Amino acid sequence: MADNPVTMANAQRKIAHNSEDRSNPLDQLRQGWPRDAFGQPLLMFSYSTADVVPTVQYGNASVGPATVTAFVPDGPDEHVLEEMRRIRELAKKIVSEDREILQNEMKARAAAGLPTR
Numbered sequence: 198m199a200d201n202p203v204t205m206a207n208a209q210r211k212i213a214h215n216s217e218d219r220s221n222p223l224d225q226l227r228q229g230w231p232r233d234a235f236g237q238p239l240l241m242f243s244y245s246t247a248d249v250v251p252t253v254q255y256g257n258a259s260v261g262p263a264t265v266t267a268f269v270p271d272g273p274d275e276h277v278l279e280e281m282r283r284i285r286e287l288a289k290k291i292v293s294e295d296r297e298i299l300q301n302e303m304k305a306r307a308a309a310g311l312p313t314r
Contacts, residue, residue, distance in 0.1 A: 231268045233270045233271075237270070237271065239268035239269060239270055239271070240268065240269045240270070240271055240277065241266065241267075241268050241269075242266070242267055242268075242269060242280065242281055242284050243264060243265070243266040243267075243284075244264070244265050244281075244284050244285045244287075244288045245261075245262045245263065245264040245265075245288065246261060246262060246263055246285075246288045246289055246292050247259060247260060247261030247262040247263070247292065248260045248261060248292050248293075248296055250296050250299050250300060252299070252303050253303075258299055260292055260295045260296050260299060261291075261292045261295070263288050263291040263292050263295070264288065265284050265287050265288040265291070266284075267280065267284050
């Protein structure tokens with residue numbers, strides 16, 4: 198049985214297409230990933246937090262979520278853990294500030310006799 202040129206061309210196109218699809222997605226990601234001064238990829242840490250603030254009887258308001266993402270050079274575990282703590286504390290501080298603003302707004306509305314809902 199002779200090879201069919203149309204079938205062979207389709208097979209070659211399919212192989213070429215599949216080889217393009219098989220490019221490593223990590224390689225694509227690494228090309229745009231932030232790097233340190235030595236060209237090493239940075240570690241990415243992300244921390245999200247949110248809070249529920251009681252506003253009136255049976256009423257709550259949500260604050261957040263606040264997400265902080267940072268890229269940190271790889272290093273000793275103590276350094277990496279300290280950066281993770283710093284990122285976590287920053288996200289908590291953001292939510293805490295928003296919570297305080299919301300609570301002050303609710304107090305001001307109640308003092309002015311305005312509805313707090």
